[in-house]
Amino acid sequence: MGLKTGNTGKxxxxxxxxxxxxHQELFDKMGLSDAEALFFxxxxxxxxxxxxxxxxxxxxxxxRGQDIYTEFVSRDYNPEDPERTLWKWNxxxxxxxxxxxxxxHPVTGDVRYEIPITELVAVGVEPKPEEEENIQEDTPxxxxxxxxxxxxxxxPISEMTICDYAAIHLNKPxxxxxxxxxxxxx
Numbered sequence: 001m002g003l004k005t006g007n008t009g010k011x012x013x014x015x016x017x018x019x020x021x022x023h024q025e026l027f028d029k030m031g032l033s034d035a036e037a038l039f040f041x042x043x044x045x046x047x048x049x050x051x052x053x054x055x056x057x058x059x060x061x062x063x064r065g066q067d068i069y070t071e072f073v074s075r076d077y078n079p080e081d082p083e084r085t086l087w088k089w090n091x092x093x094x095x096x097x098x099x100x101x102x103x104x105h106p107v108t109g110d111v112r113y114e115i116p117i118t119e120l121v122a123v124g125v126e127p128k129p130e131e132e133e134n135i136q137e138d139t140p141x142x143x144x145x146x147x148x149x150x151x152x153x154x155x156p157i158s159e160m161t162i163c164d165y166a167a168i169h170l171n172k173p174x175x176x177x178x179x180x181x182x183x184x185x186x
Contacts, residue, residue, distance in 0.1 A: 015077040016041060023069070023086045026124045038066050041073040044080075044117050055120075056102060056112035057089075067091050069123065087120040097170055098163075 010018075020039045027037040042055035055070060062068070068089045072080045092098060101111040164175045173181035 012077060019071055019073065019077065019079065022084055023071070026086060027069075029124075036066070037069055038064060039069045039071075041071045041077060043075055044072050047114060047116070053117045054114040055117060056114045058110060058112050062095055062113050065091060065093070070120070085125060086123040087117075088123045089115055089120055094172070094174065097172065098166055098174060 016039070019041050023039065027039075030037075038061070040057065040061050042057075044053045044055050046052075047054045055072075057068065068091070070087050070089065071084060072087070074080055095113055099113040099115055101113055104111050161176070164177060164180060167173060167175040167180055167184055171184060173184045175181050175184075
C-alpha cells in the first residue's frame with residue numbers, strides 16, 4: 001500500500017521532503033543533523049474539549065525523546081502559513097500524563113497526543129528592526145502585579161488552569177504556580 005497522493009501526483013512523503021527543504025538552511029544554522037531535527041508538518045485544529053487549537057503527534061513521533069519541529073499544513077500537506085514559520089515543540093518527558101489523546105482510530109487503533117499550539121515556539125523569527133523599535137517605544141510596560149492574583153491567597157476555582165488540574169489529579173508538580181507544586185511535593 002503506497003502513501004496517498006493528492007491532485008499533484010506527489011506522495012505524502014515527497015511533499016514532506018519539499019516542506020522540510022524550506023527549513024533546511026535554518027536546521028543547518030542550528031547545527032542539527034537530519035536525525036536531530038525531527039520534522040513532522042501538522043494540521044492545527046480546534047481541540048474537541050475546548051476552544052483552543054492543537055496539533056497531534058503519534059506515539060512513534062513524540063516517543064523519540066526529542067524536540068519536534070513542525071509547520072502548519074492542510075490535510076493535503078499544503079503550507080497554511082504564507083510566512084512558512086517553523087515551529088518547535090520542546091520535548092516533555094511527561095507527555096503521556098500531561099496531554100490528552102485522541103480516540104483510537106477505528107481501523108488502526110492509533111491514538112495521537114494533542115499538543116496546544118500555544119506550547120510551540122517560533123524558530124528563527126526575529127522582529128524587524130523597525131518593529132522592535134516600535135515595541136520598545138510604544139509598548140507600555142505592564143505592571144503584572146496589578147493584574148495577576150496574589151499567589152499567597154486562596155484563588156477561586158475559576159482561576160485554575162489545565163496544568164493546575166493535572167497537577168492536582170496526577171499528584172505531580174506540573175503547575176506553573178510554585179505554591180501549588182510545593183503543596184503537591186509535601
